[in-house]
Structures are given as structure tokens and as C-alpha cells.
Amino acid sequence: MDSRRAPLFAGLAVAGVAILMILLLVLPKMGQVSQAQDQLDQAQRDQQTLESRRSALEDAKAAAPQARKTIAEVNRRIPPTAEEPGLILLLQNAAIDAGIDLVSLSPGNPVFDTASGLSKIAVGVSATGTYFDVTDLMYQIETLPRAAIVTNMSLAPGQTSQTGVPLLTLSATIQTYTTDTSAGPGSEPGPTSGTGSSSSGGSSSSSSSSVSGSSSSTSTPTEATPTQPGGGSSANLGGHSVVLLDTFRVSGTDRAQVEIDGVVYNVSVGERFGPGNRFELRSVSGNCGTFVFGDQSFTLCITPRK
Structure with missing residues (x-):
């Protein structure tokens, strides 16, 4: 077992x-x-x-x-600063290339836009020209070296040109941009040191290209930050800041680019302009322009860039 x-x-x-x-x-x-x-x-x-x-x-x-x-x-x-003088020159040259008569430019203060993270600059434009001039100006603005769009535009019948062509009066708002989130005096959330608009002389020589028609100042100025150049190119009369930006000749006619309280006018000799048409360009000599405000005569001269 x-x-x-x-x-x-x-x-x-x-x-x-x-x-x-x-x-x-x-x-x-x-x-x-x-x-x-x-x-x-x-x-x-x-x-x-x-x-x-x-x-x-x-x-x-x-x-x-x-x-x-x-x-x-x-x-x-989209530049890093507002660079208002350069913006004005770009728009002026756009009008010259389009052959339209630019009456006034009204740059506004930069305003920060939280949606895009950029500061927007609205510029009021008043001009007169033919339908084709207006169309060409819109194209010139949309193709500027600096980003710009036309946000508002209105047209009204104007006078007839010397050749019998009907003219239109244009009022538009152009919007440009800068990456500076506080680009200049009056901006939101506030100015950054060294970014305010300034001008120490006139516009470059390219502003002396041909312009068709004659200009008349009938636009209502809008508040904007005036340019503060030095060297005798500005004056204060009747509470208005007057700045001579440029002098040039178009088709044998002496003209001047003048800024009053932030509004830019292109005027010819003998033309009245500004608030209430109280200013008049009497003469242009070289880089200087002689003006009349009421019964007061004064001369402004552009300081050449060094």
C-alpha cells in the first residue's frame, strides 16, 4: 500500500x-x-x-x-508710432495722384481698440472732384503704403468745372492704425513719452506734384492734436494754433499747406480758409507764407530739416 x-x-x-x-x-x-x-x-x-x-x-x-x-x-x-505728419503727406500725395482737389484733412486722436490690440486713427477728409477723381482717390487710399480703410463716405453735387464737367463734394472718414497702444497726446489709455506727433519742418518735395482744380475751405474743423513744430513755423492767433507745413507751386500757382487746430488745409494765394474763413493766404515766398487773420498780418516760415 x-x-x-x-x-x-x-x-x-x-x-x-x-x-x-x-x-x-x-x-x-x-x-x-x-x-x-x-x-x-x-x-x-x-x-x-x-x-x-x-x-x-x-x-x-x-x-x-x-x-x-x-x-x-x-x-x-502698421507703424509703431502715430506719425501724423507722414500720414498727412501720404494722404496729400494720394489726392495729388488722383487729381482731386483736397480741401481739408482732420486727423483725430489715436484710440486704443481692445478687439484688435491696435490704436486706431480716424482722419476726416474733404475734397472736390469728378466722379472718376473720387474713384481714383478711393483706390489710392486703399493701396497706400500704410494700412488704411475708408469707413464712411458721402457725396454731394458740387459746382461745375471750367471745362463743364460736374464736380462732386466728398466727405469721408479714413481709418489708419498704429501698434503703439497709447500713441500720442489725447489717446487712450494715455500718451507714451516720445510718441506724440511732431513736425520740425515742411513736407517733403514730393508734395509739389500737380493738383487739378482750386480749393476752397468750407469744411467744419474737428478737434485734433495740433502739430507743434519749432523754428517759427507756428503761431497762435485768436486762440487758434496755426502751423505752416509746406509751400509749393501747382500749375504756376503758389500754394501752402496749413494746419489750424489739427485740421490741414491746402490753400492758394488769395484764398480764405480756417474757422469761419477768417484766415487768408496773402503771398508765398520760398519757404515762407504771409497770412492775414482779421486785420492782423503775420508770416510763417518752414524750418529746413537738418
Whole structure:
């Protein structure tokens, strides 16, 4: 009986040892293999992520020259300062190129726009010309080197030109931008030192291109930050800040660009302009213009840029 049970006990002992071997040796190794496999899978996923990032960086490097050009173009079209004198000159030249008679420009104060993160500058424009002149002016404005859009425009019948062509009176609002979030006096949330508009001389010589028609000042001035140049090109008369910005000749006629209380006028000799048409340009000599305000005569001269 005992001899018959001996093989059974031996078999059970072997089975027990085998089970014990599995528990002590095989199962831990299987756990290590499973853990190693998980680590391998994670390493492969990390490698794929790194390869994707490397590919994105390579694409960004390849696109960097074009991105730099785009940034430079944006900075050119949306300058870091209000640069009001340059803006006035751009709009004046746009009117000259369009052949329209620019009556007045009224730059407003920069106002910060929370939606775009830019400061907006509204410029009131008054001009007279033919329908085609007005159309050309809109094109010139939309294609300025500086970003600008026409937000409001109205047209009214005007006088007839000397050639018998009907003229239109244009009133429009042009919106331009600057990346300075506090660009100049009167802006919101406030002025930044050194960013206010200033002018130490007249406009550049490109403002002496041809202009068709004659101008008459009938627009109502709007409040704006007046230019504060030095060197005798400004005066204060009757509570009005008067600045001589430029003198030039068009079709044999002496003209001057004058700013009064932030409103810019292009006037010819003998023409009355300004608030209540109380100012008159009497003569132009070189860089100087002689004016009359009421019964008071005064002369302003542009200080040449150094």
C-alpha cells in the first residue's frame, strides 16, 4: 500500500516544486517582460512625437524668411508710432495722384481698440472732384503704403468745372492704425513719452506734384492734436494754433499747406480758409507764407530739416 502511494507523493512533490518555481521565477519574469514592452511602446510614441516636432521645426525654419518678410510688411503698414505728419503727406500725395482737389484733412486722436490690440486713427477728409477723381482717390487710399480703410463716405453735387464737367463734394472718414497702444497726446489709455506727433519742418518735395482744380475751405474743423513744430513755423492767433507745413507751386500757382487746430488745409494765394474763413493766404515766398487773420498780418516760415 505504501509502495503504491510513494509515486503519488513524489508526483505531488514535483508538481508543488514546479508550481513554486512558476510563482517565484516565471511570473516575475513575465511581469518584467510586460513592463519592458510598455516602456518600449512609450519610447516609440515619444520618438514619434519628437519626430513630429522636428518636422514642425524644420518647416518653421524653411518658412522663417517669408515670415520675416510678412512681419516687416506688417510693421511697415502698421507703424509703431502715430506719425501724423507722414500720414498727412501720404494722404496729400494720394489726392495729388488722383487729381482731386483736397480741401481739408482732420486727423483725430489715436484710440486704443481692445478687439484688435491696435490704436486706431480716424482722419476726416474733404475734397472736390469728378466722379472718376473720387474713384481714383478711393483706390489710392486703399493701396497706400500704410494700412488704411475708408469707413464712411458721402457725396454731394458740387459746382461745375471750367471745362463743364460736374464736380462732386466728398466727405469721408479714413481709418489708419498704429501698434503703439497709447500713441500720442489725447489717446487712450494715455500718451507714451516720445510718441506724440511732431513736425520740425515742411513736407517733403514730393508734395509739389500737380493738383487739378482750386480749393476752397468750407469744411467744419474737428478737434485734433495740433502739430507743434519749432523754428517759427507756428503761431497762435485768436486762440487758434496755426502751423505752416509746406509751400509749393501747382500749375504756376503758389500754394501752402496749413494746419489750424489739427485740421490741414491746402490753400492758394488769395484764398480764405480756417474757422469761419477768417484766415487768408496773402503771398508765398520760398519757404515762407504771409497770412492775414482779421486785420492782423503775420508770416510763417518752414524750418529746413537738418
